[in-house]
Amino acid sequence: MDKMPKWADVVLLPLISLLLAGAISALVLLATGVNPVAALGVMIDGALGSTRGWGYTLYYATNFIFTGLAVSVAFHARLFNIGGEGQALLGAVGVTLACLMIPWPHWTIALLAAVVASALFGAAWALIPAWLQAKRGSHIVITTIMFNFIAGALLNYLLVEVMKPAGIMEPASANFPPAVHLPNFADMLAPFGIPFSPEAPANVAFLLALLAAFLVWVLIWRTRLGYEIRAFGFSETGARYAGISGTRIILISMLISGALAGMMSVNNVMGEAERLVLNSAEGAGFIGIAVALMGRNHPVGVVLAAVLFGFLYQGGAQLSFQLQIPTEMVTIIQALVILFTGALDQMIRAPLERAFLSLRKARA
Amino acid sequence: MTLTHKFLSATAALALTAGAALADPALIFDLGGKFDKSFNESAFGGAQKWAAETGGKFGEFEITSDAQREQAIRQFAEGGSNPIVMAGFSWATPLETVAKDHPNTKFVIIDMVVDAPNVRSVVFNEHEGSYLVGMMAAMASESGTVGFIGGMDIPLIRKFACGYAQGVTAVKADAKVIANMTGTTPAAWNDPVKGSELTLAQISQGADVVYAAAGGTGVGVLQTAADQDILSIGVDANQNYLHPGEVLTSMLKRVDVAVYDAFKAGDKVEVGVNVMGIANSGVGYALDEHNAALVSADMKAAVDAAAAKIASGELKVHDYMSDEKCPALTF
Numbered sequence: 001m002d003k004m005p006k007w008a009d010v011v012l013l014p015l016i017s018l019l020l021a022g023a024i025s026a027l028v029l030l031a032t033g034v035n036p037v038a039a040l041g042v043m044i045d046g047a048l049g050s051t052r053g054w055g056y057t058l059y060y061a062t063n064f065i066f067t068g069l070a071v072s073v074a075f076h077a078r079l080f081n082i083g084g085e086g087q088a089l090l091g092a093v094g095v096t097l098a099c100l101m102i103p104w105p106h107w108t109i110a111l112l113a114a115v116v117a118s119a120l121f122g123a124a125w126a127l128i129p130a131w132l133q134a135k136r137g138s139h140i141v142i143t144t145i146m147f148n149f150i151a152g153a154l155l156n157y158l159l160v161e162v163m164k165p166a167g168i169m170e171p172a173s174a175n176f177p178p179a180v181h182l183p184n185f186a187d188m189l190a191p192f193g194i195p196f197s198p199e200a201p202a203n204v205a206f207l208l209a210l211l212a213a214f215l216v217w218v219l220i221w222r223t224r225l226g227y228e229i230r231a232f233g234f235s236e237t238g239a240r241y242a243g244i245s246g247t248r249i250i251l252i253s254m255l256i257s258g259a260l261a262g263m264m265s266v267n268n269v270m271g272e273a274e275r276l277v278l279n280s281a282e283g284a285g286f287i288g289i290a291v292a293l294m295g296r297n298h299p300v301g302v303v304l305a306a307v308l309f310g311f312l313y314q315g316g317a318q319l320s321f322q323l324q325i326p327t328e329m330v331t332i333i334q335a336l337v338i339l340f341t342g343a344l345d346q347m348i349r350a351p352l353e354r355a356f357l358s359l360r361k362a363r364a
Numbered sequence: 365m366t367l368t369h370k371f372l373s374a375t376a377a378l379a380l381t382a383g384a385a386l387a388d389p390a391l392i393f394d395l396g397g398k399f400d401k402s403f404n405e406s407a408f409g410g411a412q413k414w415a416a417e418t419g420g421k422f423g424e425f426e427i428t429s430d431a432q433r434e435q436a437i438r439q440f441a442e443g444g445s446n447p448i449v450m451a452g453f454s455w456a457t458p459l460e461t462v463a464k465d466h467p468n469t470k471f472v473i474i475d476m477v478v479d480a481p482n483v484r485s486v487v488f489n490e491h492e493g494s495y496l497v498g499m500m501a502a503m504a505s506e507s508g509t510v511g512f513i514g515g516m517d518i519p520l521i522r523k524f525a526c527g528y529a530q531g532v533t534a535v536k537a538d539a540k541v542i543a544n545m546t547g548t549t550p551a552a553w554n555d556p557v558k559g560s561e562l563t564l565a566q567i568s569q570g571a572d573v574v575y576a577a578a579g580g581t582g583v584g585v586l587q588t589a590a591d592q593d594i595l596s597i598g599v600d601a602n603q604n605y606l607h608p609g610e611v612l613t614s615m616l617k618r619v620d621v622a623v624y625d626a627f628k629a630g631d632k633v634e635v636g637v638n639v640m641g642i643a644n645s646g647v648g649y650a651l652d653e654h655n656a657a658l659v660s661a662d663m664k665a666a667v668d669a670a671a672a673k674i675a676s677g678e679l680k681v682h683d684y685m686s687d688e689k690c691p692a693l694t695f
Contacts, residue, residue, distance in 0.1 A: 156518075160519065164519075170476070201431055324424065
């Protein structure tokens with residue numbers, strides 16, 4: 001029997017965590033002489049008060065949906081994929097090759113090619129740690145985190161030695177041709193007569209992220225493979241006894257995970273920067289871990305948590321801009337949210353469960 | 365509320381809360397942060413000097429993501445800041461877009477050239493300054509082996525390294541230059557521990573002078589060099605004071621001057637390309653009471669002679685960026 005109802009687990013618990021994080025952030029802000037209510041107002045207005053704000057919030061959210069899904073798919077097989085960052089960087093290389101090598105006639109075909117290329121490159125980068133885990137027992141946490149640095153080195157080499165146009169100081173690839181420009185929200189909503197800020201980076205990749213979330217839900221809860229992944233995650237020995245190959249599950253779930261992380265680059269490289277720069281993933285691979293934790297590894301939860309983190313990113317930037325407070329303060333607020341929703345989950349869960357148990361006893 | 369209304373109110377709120385009235389200048393820092401002990405901090409120093417002298421206020425913003433670049437320039441421009449100064453080569457692409465939309469605002473970009481009628485581009489001849497400190501390194505070295513520690517393996521840092529190696533070999537043709545880069549992620553610009561390890565590794569290969577061009581990582585390089593009793597060379601700002609008597613000199617890249625000049629000129633700042641080299645004291649080597657004992661009269665005479673030749677154009681230091689090759693060092 002569950003200790004507390006499901007709604008308390010998925011709604012109440014994250015809400016309390018958020019409130020606690022907000023309360024401590026407010027104290028930190030007060031200590032530095034900033035009015036927390038005004039600060040919250042700036043964050044909300046900056047992130048959700050205009051279409052430009054929404055455009056940035058959803059742009060960041062798109063990145064986090066992909067990396068959050070990547071972490072959660074692997075986590076269903078009890079694999080902790082910390083390599084989302086590196087897989088996203090490799091995905092970015094795939095997107096860049098797809099956009100620069102072939103003169104695409106229309107963005108729709110280019111988008112398809114970019115999705116395939118980013119997924120393939122991301123999956124390939126996850127394959128080696130997965131194989132090492134499945135065949136050699138090398139711990140996936142260690143190998144994936146090390147692969148992040150190798151990916152950084154590879155990208156650095158490729159940009160400086162191979163992809164950079166001659167004579168340019170900045171280590172960046174050439175700009176993508178205009179034909180592969182992905183429509184942003186302003187382009188997409190114009191036919192419906194809805195005005196949207198044309199400067200906001202949110203683009204068609206957001207829909208792709210929602211589609212990916214739906215497909216992950218189908219995969220995990222509606223297919224045989226998803227059942228096997230979950231069974232393996234619950235009990236490796238039990239799954240093996242039931243005839244499920246551990247090697248196969250580790251490899252497949254990590255390949256899907258890497259592909260999802262890689263596909264993030266369709267958003268930030270093809271949809272926003274339209275060229276490849278150093279460190280293009282910018283930590284989204286790591287934020288994905290927090291997003292998956294907070295979203296309870298469920299696609300709906302991941303999407304909601306990703307939007308929350310998008311809000312924190314965009315609102316945080318506005319906070320630092322409008323109130324002229326240092327970025328470190330914004331980092332503290334973001335870190336508190338991660339700390340409370342992810343790491344300190346048990347701290348709130350235990351008393352909450354006790355409260356519900358006593359409630360039930362009182363009723364019985 | 366209509367969209368324009370929202371934008372107007374947001375702009376109004378911005379002007380109020382930022383405490384920056386119309387036509388105040390603004391400074392936007394690059395990734396790596398305001399207090400990086402080097403490039404960004406130097407820019408901040410220039411802005412502070414201006415504020416202290418004039419009592420003026422300036423807007424500032426530290427970006428945390430590449431996607432924020434265009435957003436940051438736009439918001440300052442919409443808020444009425446003028447001129448808007450941004451430090452770092454990565455600003456070129458977003459600035460090209462925004463400069464067109466705000467023809468009445470002046471922009472200043474440091475380390476990169478943007479060709480627009482309302483943009484001032486400030487670039488530095490880092491290779492010239494590095495050449496001078498390379499000469500000093502070779503003259504101070506007893507082992508004939510000197511080190512270079514860069515942040516990341518990017519063209520800008522190769523430009524530093526290449527100028528340095530040319531200076532070294534100009535003094536001692538058979539001298540050995542060991543060059544290492546700190547890392548492959550932006551963390552490499554602020555990793556003093558790794559800088560310390562690389563310094564130890566270079567010492568074990570015989571280096572007795574090391575030059576750090578690696579942002580905050582250089583703090584670790586200078587510290588370890590001082591601990592191990594070898595000489596070090598600082599970068600960007602004058603870092604001689606960090607370890608008096610143990611830092612041979614610092615390669616000065618006057619980003620602070622570039623920011624100060626732009627702020628001082630205000631919205632009348634001159635547009636076009638501004639090259640800061642030895643000739644106009646944009647780069648150079650630092651000499652003060654902390655390293656006076658280390659720089660002999662011969663050394664100073666030789667370096668000053670070379671500086672004069674570079675300034676007059678008689679001596680040409682090869683710029684790595686001109687053909688992406690370096691005659692004195694392989695990467």
